[in-house]
Amino acid sequence: MYTYEYPHPAVATDIVIFTLRDQQLKLLLIKRRGKPFKGQWALPGGFVRLEESLETAAKRELEEETGVRDVYLEQLYTYGNLNRDPRERVITIAYFALIASDKIEVRADAEAVDWFTMDEIPDLAFDHQKIVKAAHQRLSAKLDYSTIAFQFMSEKFTLSELQNVYETILQAKVDKRNFRKWVLALERIEETGEIKSAESHRPAKFRP
Amino acid sequence: MYTYEYPHPAVATDIVIFTLRDQQLKLLLIKRRGKPFKGQWALPGGFVRLEESLETAAKRELEEETGVRDVYLEQLYTYGNLNRDPRERVITIAYFALIASDKIEVRADAEAVDWFTMDEIPDLAFDHQKIVKAAHQRLSAKLDYSTIAFQFMSEKFTLSELQNVYETILQAKVDKRNFRKWVLALERIEETGEIKSAESHRPAKFRP
DNA sequence: ACAAAAGTGTTGTATATACACCCATGA
DNA sequence: TCATGGGTGTATATACAACACTTTTGT
Numbered sequence: 001m002y003t004y005e006y007p008h009p010a011v012a013t014d015i016v017i018f019t020l021r022d023q024q025l026k027l028l029l030i031k032r033r034g035k036p037f038k039g040q041w042a043l044p045g046g047f048v049r050l051e052e053s054l055e056t057a058a059k060r061e062l063e064e065e066t067g068v069r070d071v072y073l074e075q076l077y078t079y080g081n082l083n084r085d086p087r088e089r090v091i092t093i094a095y096f097a098l099i100a101s102d103k104i105e106v107r108a109d110a111e112a113v114d115w116f117t118m119d120e121i122p123d124l125a126f127d128h129q130k131i132v133k134a135a136h137q138r139l140s141a142k143l144d145y146s147t148i149a150f151q152f153m154s155e156k157f158t159l160s161e162l163q164n165v166y167e168t169i170l171q172a173k174v175d176k177r178n179f180r181k182w183v184l185a186l187e188r189i190e191e192t193g194e195i196k197s198a199e200s201h202r203p204a205k206f207r208p
Numbered sequence: 209m210y211t212y213e214y215p216h217p218a219v220a221t222d223i224v225i226f227t228l229r230d231q232q233l234k235l236l237l238i239k240r241r242g243k244p245f246k247g248q249w250a251l252p253g254g255f256v257r258l259e260e261s262l263e264t265a266a267k268r269e270l271e272e273e274t275g276v277r278d279v280y281l282e283q284l285y286t287y288g289n290l291n292r293d294p295r296e297r298v299i300t301i302a303y304f305a306l307i308a309s310d311k312i313e314v315r316a317d318a319e320a321v322d323w324f325t326m327d328e329i330p331d332l333a334f335d336h337q338k339i340v341k342a343a344h345q346r347l348s349a350k351l352d353y354s355t356i357a358f359q360f361m362s363e364k365f366t367l368s369e370l371q372n373v374y375e376t377i378l379q380a381k382v383d384k385r386n387f388r389k390w391v392l393a394l395e396r397i398e399e400t401g402e403i404k405s406a407e408s409h410r411p412a413k414f415r416p
Numbered sequence: 417a418c419a420a421a422a423g424t425g426t427t428g429t430a431t432a433t434a435c436a437c438c439c440a441t442g443a
Numbered sequence: 444t445c446a447t448g449g450g451t452g453t454a455t456a457t458a459c460a461a462c463a464c465t466t467t468t469g470t
Binding site: 001002003004005006007008009010011047048050051052053054075077078080081082089091093 | 255286297
């Protein structure tokens with residue numbers, strides 16, 4: 001038991017984990033085993049331990065669910081409305097994470113874990129629907145003024161693959177020549193010299 | 209006394225309150241009366257009560273220090289490093305607020321409260337230096353892609369006054385004609401018909 | 417030889433920037 | 444009448460958007 005002179009809320013982190021699979025933007029949800037909202041889908045997350053920072057807590061949760069370290073992780077927003085959680089007052093610091101899908105180790109205990117596209121998302125526990133929406137907006141906005149989408153790519157990739165990522169997230173076609181002009185102007189990419197074979201047609205170059 | 213099965217951190221809000229006075233961007237600091245960092249300057253803030261939301265808590269603090277309601281308030285970031293506070297684990301949700309200086313009622317008990325320009329800021333308690341820096345960066349960034357600076361204006365103002373606000377925050381001269389072109393294109397401003405007298409020269413028009 | 421994706425420049429359009437003079441008022 | 448800030452337009456540069464054909468490879 002832990003006692004305090006004044007009441008303390010509980011503090012948690014929840015993570016919106018995005019990846020790209022099958023040419024679609026997907027996010028990770030877990031089916032709740034525990035008490036409130038049991039059996040319902042929710043964002044991965046959990047309470048912050050006293051001996052870890054907020055970001056450490058988020059990283060721990062992330063690794064527990066996906067087996068991945070060293071991913072792009074960004075604090076999203078903090079939610080603290082009164083009745084978010086029926087048990088007690090819980091404040092959650094929401095993070096969002098982007099992962100290249102080939103880095104993900106699917107966990108063994110992962111029966112109640114699945115990836116959902118944005119329009120497949122079921123009813124979520126707590127206020128997680130709101131959090132997911134905010135994360136998606138942030139991601140969309142950042143595509144325009146940052147190179148955040150690179151986080152979805154693996155070590156080596158072709159420009160066409162990168163363009164596909166943009167088209168998938170933006171849900172729109174992008175002009176190939178303008179796109180390549182823009183990407184190359186960033187000077188964040190260099191050629192590997194390697195050439196992609198397979199898939200029955202002309203091969204490509206490149207990497208970041 | 210309040211007891212919990214698991215340890216809970218304390219949760220606070222801190223607010224970076226900006227205003228413009230004497231042609232300078234200033235922020236509000238209070239001199240700590242209480243135990244940790246006693247006598248040192250710090251951001252206004254305090255613990256979140258269980259019966260209020262985070263934003264409500266921030267608004268309450270804001271009103272306590274400035275006597276102002278209905279101001280621009282935006283969640284900035286949440287800080288939760290381990291040793292931010294020597295007393296116990298404290299997580300703080302930082303907000304930033306913008307106020308038109310003529311709306312501020314200086315509080316009677318305000319002896320240990322003062323406004324500081326960005327380069328006058330003394331050593332601050334906790335990690336408040338970091339929070340102030342983040343708030344200032346956010347404010348600067350938002351000038352470019354939003355109309356956030358309007359929050360510093362009172363009901364009626366002239367275009368020259370608004371331009372002064374931009375020049376003050378950006379620390380740079382702005383072209384008068386281009387500025388007016390941009391502002392009027394926003395269509396967020398309308399003329400009042402009123403005309404400003406005093407100050408010994410040609411009078412101006414306008415309002416938002 | 418053909419299907420499929422890779423690769424490559426130019427032109428027009430919109431947006432942002434630079435710049436100088438006359439006007440109205442209070443003292 | 445003069446000092447002071449208010450008010451106004453145009454020309455240029457820069458960034459963004461539209462657009463079509465040739466090349467390479469695997470089957």
